[in-house]
Amino acid sequence: MFKVIKPAAMMLVMLTLLTGVIYPALVTGLAQALFPAQANGSLIRDSQGKAVGSALIGQSFSNGKYFWGRPSATAPYPYNAGASSGSNLGPINPALADAVKTRIEALRAADPENKTPVPVDLVTASGSGLDPHISPAAAEYQVNRIAKARRIDPDKLREMVRSHTEGRQWGFLGEPKANVLALNRALDAIR
Template sequence: MIRAVAVLLAAFTLLLGGVYPAVVTGIAQLVFPAQANGSVVSAGDRAAGSALVGQPFASTRYFWGRPSATTPVPFDGRASAGSNLGPSSPALAAAVRARIEVLRAADPGNDAPIPVDLVTASGSGLDPHLSPAAALYQVPRVARARGMPPERVRALVEAHVERPFLGLFGAPRVNVLALNLALDGLDR
């Protein structure tokens, strides 16, 4: 029995722990190199981020993404995490209230109800998306900060909306980094 255990464990470690990931890596690097290496997007000639990983935005000139619970910085790529706050947690209610205040202060005239994903922390802390509702909510602020007509900013958001797969799976969404890069592109 000892021989069987030793040989099978060693052989499977080599095969499943070495050959299997090596073959998958080889094929993936050959056939889908962009996806396999993190879907990096560039602006001009240098890397500007990943199409799949959100970045922190705080200036009024940019669309803000989902709140991020990573530490020590929001959107810390080395430490993916959610808040793990329970639904009845006083800390959750306090955090949401504080985020609402920041949004209201940045856009005093905007009385629209605030979409839930704009004031709740994402599961990974790296969420690259917003709901279209949450992006549209920010249109007046971004347009004012950039001195652009709101219709133009709104049209840009609408052009970035991605729909659910087959109309059912997933949620309607907007990639925040792509949207902000497009905004900067309009400026030039």
């Protein structure tokens, strides 16, 4: 019996060291050397070096002076990375229809003069519930509300949105998008 236990124990120790210590240390070291910003959470820092957010995880903005991002499905705490998931509500689920209706009403109440159709990404959560981006149409939808709240020329805001809009990845994947945190930081930088 000892002949069987000794090799099994040695294999357990070796695999534990290989997969639990050596491999993670190697991958972490390579990530830190080759992609340090991404390996450390793609953090966005202010002028004093303080982390104000991540380029990869959305934040909740509800003040009328800021761009609002996609709704988060990580309730009750918006953009909780520890609870990343979609709502799993199908298109015919009444709860989804009610949530969308409530979100549309909130957007209309915040900017009653805006009669344009509400972009879908302002009323539906992303698959992860953490999406930090909105479409250029969703940013454009909010321009007049923000311009009034900040007393800024709407055309200046539109230009800011255009300058912060990222194209498709590698020219053909995905859709153009704007990072909400980057837009809001640019808003705060306007004097």
